[in-house]
Amino acid sequence: xxxxxxxxxxxxxxxxxxxxxxxxxxxxxxxxxxxxxxxxxxxxxxxxxxxxxxxxxxxxxxxxxxxxxxxxxxxxxxxxxxxxxxxxxxxxxxxxxxxxxxxxxxxxxxxxxxxxxxxxxxxxxxxxxxxxxxxxxxxxxxxxxxxxxxxxxxxxxxxxxxxxxxxxxxxxxxxxxxxxxxxxxxxxxxxxxxxxxxxxxxxxxxxxxxxxxxxxxxxxxxxxxxxxxxxxxxxxxxxxxxxxxxxxxxxxxxxxxxxxxxxxxxxxxxxxxxxxxxxxxxxxxxxxxxxxxxx
Amino acid sequence: xxxxxxxxxxxxxxxxxxxxxxxxxxxxxxxxxxxxxxxxxxxxxxxxxxxxxxxxxxxxxxxxxxxxxxxxxxxxxxxxxxxxxxxxxxxxxxxxxxxxxxxxxxxxxxxxxxxxxxxxxxxxxxxxxxxxxxxxxxxxxxxxxxxxxxxxxxxxxxxxxxxxxxxxxxxxxxxxxxxxxxxxxxxxxxxxxxxxxxxxxxxxxxxxxxxxxxxxxxxxxxxxxxxxxxxxxxxxxxxxxxxxxxxxxxxxxxxxxxxxxxxxxxxxxxxxxxxxxxxxxxxxxxxxxxxxxxx
Numbered sequence: 342x343x344x345x346x347x348x349x350x351x352x353x354x355x356x357x358x359x360x361x362x363x364x365x366x367x368x369x370x371x372x373x374x375x376x377x378x379x380x381x382x383x384x385x386x387x388x389x390x391x392x393x394x395x396x397x398x399x400x401x402x403x404x405x406x407x408x409x410x411x412x413x414x415x416x417x418x419x420x421x422x423x424x425x426x427x428x429x430x431x432x433x434x435x436x437x438x439x440x441x442x443x444x445x446x447x448x449x450x451x452x453x454x455x456x457x458x459x460x461x462x463x464x465x466x467x468x469x470x471x472x473x474x475x476x477x478x479x480x481x482x483x484x485x486x487x488x489x490x491x492x493x494x495x496x497x498x499x500x501x502x503x504x505x506x507x508x509x510x511x512x513x514x515x516x517x518x519x520x521x522x523x524x525x526x527x528x529x530x531x532x533x534x535x536x537x538x539x540x541x542x543x544x545x546x547x548x549x550x551x552x553x554x555x556x557x558x559x560x561x562x563x564x565x566x567x568x569x570x571x572x573x574x575x576x577x578x579x580x581x582x583x584x585x586x587x588x589x590x591x592x593x594x595x596x597x598x599x600x601x602x603x604x605x606x607x608x609x610x611x612x613x614x615x616x617x618x619x620x621x622x623x624x625x626x627x628x629x630x631x632x633x634x635x636x
Numbered sequence: 637x638x639x640x641x642x643x644x645x646x647x648x649x650x651x652x653x654x655x656x657x658x659x660x661x662x663x664x665x666x667x668x669x670x671x672x673x674x675x676x677x678x679x680x681x682x683x684x685x686x687x688x689x690x691x692x693x694x695x696x697x698x699x700x701x702x703x704x705x706x707x708x709x710x711x712x713x714x715x716x717x718x719x720x721x722x723x724x725x726x727x728x729x730x731x732x733x734x735x736x737x738x739x740x741x742x743x744x745x746x747x748x749x750x751x752x753x754x755x756x757x758x759x760x761x762x763x764x765x766x767x768x769x770x771x772x773x774x775x776x777x778x779x780x781x782x783x784x785x786x787x788x789x790x791x792x793x794x795x796x797x798x799x800x801x802x803x804x805x806x807x808x809x810x811x812x813x814x815x816x817x818x819x820x821x822x823x824x825x826x827x828x829x830x831x832x833x834x835x836x837x838x839x840x841x842x843x844x845x846x847x848x849x850x851x852x853x854x855x856x857x858x859x860x861x862x863x864x865x866x867x868x869x870x871x872x873x874x875x876x877x878x879x880x881x882x883x884x885x886x887x888x889x890x891x892x893x894x895x896x897x898x899x900x901x902x903x904x905x906x907x908x909x910x911x912x913x914x915x916x917x918x919x920x921x922x923x924x925x926x927x928x929x930x931x
Contacts (some may be wrong), residue, residue, distance in 0.1 A: 346816060347913040351737050353682065365792070366787065368790035368791070368795065368812065369795045369798050369799075369856075370786055370787075370790075370792075370795050370816070372785055372794055372798065373680075373786055373790060373791065373794040376833065377786075397639065400901060405799045414920075420751075422891070424747055424748075424751060427747060429742070429743035429744045429747060430744050430747065447724070449724045449725050449797050450794070450797075450819070452722060452724060452725065452747070453719075453790050453794050453797075455751075456715075456719060456751075457749075457786050457790040457791075457917045459751065459754055459755065460754065460781050460784050460785045460790065461785055461786070462784060463758045463777055463781045464778060464781035464785060466775075466777075467774045467775075467777040467778040468778060471912055473769035474770075475769075475773070475774040475775075476770035478770070479762045479769075479773040479774045479777070480762075482758055482759075482762040482773075482774070482777050483759060483762040483763060484751075486759035486762060487754070487759060489755050490667055490752055490756055490759060491661065491665055491669055491672075491752050491756075492665075492753045493749050494757065495665075495668060495748050495752040496661070496663070496665035496668065496752075496765045498748060499664070499665045499667055499668040499745070499748050500664045500665050502744050502745075502748075503664050504664075504668065521665070539897035543724055547832065556677075558882040599765065623783050
C-alpha cells in the first residue's frame with residue numbers, strides 16, 4: 342500500500358472514532374460541541390493519528406485502542422490550531438480553506454472549544470476503553486501533558502510569539518522553538534504505540550528519536566509550503582509567516598539549505614527505525630512523504 | 637480549630653506545593669510560567685484544595701498526595717479564571733484586587749497561561765508522585781476532565797455566555813448552568829479524597845452529594861456578594877454580574893429567597909456527611925462558612 346493510501350485509510354478510521362466521541366448534547370452547551378466538531382472533524386491529513394496507528398502496529402496493539410489514542414492526539418492538535426488562530430495570537434481568519442473557529446462561531450466560543458478539546462483529549466486517554474491497564478492510561482496522560490505544556494507546545498508557542506518582536510534569531514534558538522512547538526506532539530504520537538504496546542526502553546527511544554527528527558522536518562516542510570506553496574492546495578494563505586517575521590528555520594537558513602536540512606533529518610529519522618526491521622517500512626516512507634507533500 | 641484557621645493552614649500548605657511545582661524555566665518560555673504563577677499563586681482562599689485535603693483526611697490519605705491533588709485542582713481553577721476574564725469572555729480587568737492576567741501580561745500570554753495550567757493539572761495528577769497506584773491516578777484524571785469539560789465547567793461557561801443574550805431564564809435552567817459551571821469542580825474536590833483513599837461507592841456518593849449541594853450554595857453566596865459585597869473585601873468590582881444580566885439564582889429568585897435557598901442547600905449538604913460521623917465535622921462547618929463569608 343502507498344503511504345498516501347495508508348494515510349487516507351487511517352484518516353477515515355480515526356474520523357469515525359472522533360465523530361462517535363463527540364455526540365451533540367441536548368442543552369444549549371451544544372454550541373461549544375458544534376465548534377469542537379467544526380474544528381476537529383473537518384478535512385485534515387490526521388497525520389498524528391496515523392503515526393499513533395503505525396507505531397502501535399509495531400507492537401500488535403489492538404486497533405480500537407490505538408484509534409482512541411489517535412483521536413485524543415487529534416483533539417489536542419485541533420485545540421492548538423483553534424487557540425493559535427485567535428486574534429490575540431496569530432489572528433488567522435482561515436484554516437484548512439474554511440473560516441477559522443472564531444470566525445465561524447465567535448471568539449468566546451473558540452476559546453471554550455479549544456479548552457474543551459484539550460480537556461477531552463485527557464478524558465479519552467484516561468477512560469478504561471483506551472486500555473485495560475491503568476498504568477498505560479496514566480502514562481499516556483503524563484506523556485501527552487508533557488508534550489503539550491510549557492516545555493512542549495505551549496512553551497514553543499510562547500517563544501514563537503516573543504520571537505515576532507525580535508529582528509534576529511539564531512539557529513539553536515529556532516530549533517528549540519520548533520522542537521517544542523511541533524516536534525514534541527509528533528514525538529508523543531510515535532511513542533504512544535510503544536506505551537500502548539508496553540515496548541521496552543530501546544523501542545521507546547527509537548520511536549521518540551524518529552519522531553523528533555521527523556517532527557522538525559515536518560515543520561521545515563510546513564514553512565517551505567508557506568513560502569512556495571499554492572494557497573489553493575494548502576488551504577490557507579501563503580507567505581503570512583514570512584511576512585509576520587516568524588522565527589522559522591527557512592528564515593534562518595534560506596530555502597535551499599532548509600530543504601537540504603529537512604532531507605537530512607528525514608534520513609536520520611528513518612535510520613532510528615532500523616530497530617524494527619521491515620515492519621517499520623511504512624513509517625520510514627512517511628518521513629519522506631512528509632517533506633515531499635504539497636499541502 | 638476554627639474553619640477559618642484550618643482553611644488558612646491548608647492554603648499555606650498547598651501554596652508551598654504549588655510554588656514548588658512551578659519552577660521558572662531558563663528559556664524565553666519563562667514568560668508563560670510567570671503568568672501561570674501570577675494568576676495561581678496570588679492571594680486566594682484555596683477553597684477547593686481545602687476540600688480535597690479534608691475529604692482525604694476522612695480516609696487517612698497521605699497528606700503529600702492530597703496536597704498534590706489540591707494543587708492540581710487549584711491550577712485548573714486558576715486556568716478557568718484567566719480564560720473567563722479574557723476580553724472575549726467576561727472582559728474583567730480585575731481579579732482578586734489585582735490586574736487580571738491579560739492586563740498584567742497580554743492577551744496571548746493569558747490564553748497560553750490558561751492552557752498551560754489546564755494541561756499541568758492533568759500532568760500533576762498523572763505523575764507517580766501523586767499516588768503509587770496508577771488506577772487512582774487514571775481515575776483522578778478522568779474525574780477532573782469530566783468536571784471540567786462540556787458537561788462540566790466549559791459547558792456551564794458556554795451556557796452562561798449564551799444566557800447573557802437572553803432576557804428570561806427559568807430556575808431549572810440556571811440551576812443546571814451553575815451545577816455545571818461551579819458545582820462540578822467543587823464536587824470533584826470532595827470526591828478526590830475518596831478516590832485517593834479508595835473509598836467505597838457509598839462514601840463516594842456521600843461526598844459527591846455534599847459537594848453538589850455545597851457547590852450550588854457557594855455560587856449563590858458568590859452572586860449575593862456581587863450584589864451586596866464590599867469591593868474592598870471581595871477584591872473585585874461588585875454589581876457587574878447583575879449589570880451584565882448574568883443568569884444567577886439571585887436574579888431568578890430575588891435576594892431573600894436565594895439566601896434561604898443557600899441555607900437549605902448547606903443543611904442538605906451537611907446531612908450527607910452523617911455517613912462519616914464526627915470525623916466530618918469540619919467539612920460540615922465549612923458548608924456554613926461558605927455562605928457566611930464576606931469575600
